[in-house]
Amino acid sequence: MTEAAASSRSGSGALTKEAIGTAARRLFARQGYAATSVRAIAAEAGADPALVIRHFGSKERLFLETVAIEGRFDHVTSGPLESLGARLVESLLTEAPELTFSTWRAMLRATDSDLVRSRLIAAMEEMFIEPLAPRLSGPDPELRARLVAAAISGLLDAVAILADRLIVEASVEQLVDLYGRSIQALVDG
Amino acid sequence: MTEAAASSRSGSGALTKEAIGTAARRLFARQGYAATSVRAIAAEAGADPALVIRHFGSKERLFLETVAIEGRFDHVTSGPLESLGARLVESLLTEAPELTFSTWRAMLRATDSDLVRSRLIAAMEEMFIEPLAPRLSGPDPELRARLVAAAISGLLDAVAILADRLIVEASVEQLVDLYGRSIQALVDG
């Protein structure tokens, strides 16, 4: 069609779309999906509520397009297996943890939507299960990799949603030692 | 409508309140908090939407009063420590799992509400952390008990929310063996 012409024509539309996206990202991360209204996003971006829908199709698609889990754990999952549990926990807790936690919180609470749910599943599989499963030796490597992912989601729950104070305020070394050893039991099989 | 009038004449409004409660419980468990409207609950109970609010105060309080985590794991947490991980996983997977899972799903998704969130935290502490922490020996018993709770919430996530097919379809013995051993590492410290 006229996509090339349209994109080269004028940057005005793409600019406000970008503004809407960043406003949505901020509000979704801070208040969650349900508590953030399209009108609030529009106001924050200085745009009309109808324009938000016209640019992104729906509030749900706006959420999916803006708040995405993008943690990269390749360096962890590709490292030595005997220290994987510890390195996994450390990476989760130290590398841009604020982003990881708020994203987890926002997405998990929005899993009413099947689209959000399948997106979350896909992210977990891509980040942890798929890189990990083929490397595990012993019985049921795939199942064990998925249980590792379950343990990770449990840690994210504790920090991002339940906000367990003792866990949040514990030292990274302690958590790496304790929870890392627990995950390591799944890796070793 | 004549039936409702008749019931109100014979006994009390507590009957219709009960009907509203069971309708709410069913719909919340099946569709979650956000997707269930007060009007749908009222229709299912054969009552007026305004009556729902008058009886329970608000949709949020209705949710809190109807869907509550009531799992009892005393027999597990008071048993022998050396097999606690395995017995915990087995108990979670076999004892009224449908109720446990749907309740976990409904509550976790509704943690936008601070009331729901603190209720969920209280339930986890009462069911797992408080009975377990004083029994653990070694360093940081409280922190380790809370990490056990985190691991549990991860397993619940995998089954109830992410609906991980390999985990759901795995045999209880496999999960007890693998994830139980992982939790046991936290218990042993």
Added chain:
DNA sequence: GTCCGCTTGTCAACAGTGTTGACTTACCCG
């Protein structure tokens, strides 16, 4: 018997939500 108070229920309305369609504006190409 009549009135009062109380619970139980009904109705219409409010402000807020996501979303849609009609409409205007502004721009680039021919």
Added chain:
DNA sequence: CGGGTAAGTCAACACTGTTGACAAGCGGAC
């Protein structure tokens, strides 16, 4: 200049949770 199209605006729709005014039936007091 004229036409087509993307960008933006506006009012409206159906829906949400919640509220206040009001009716109906009941038990007890005088």
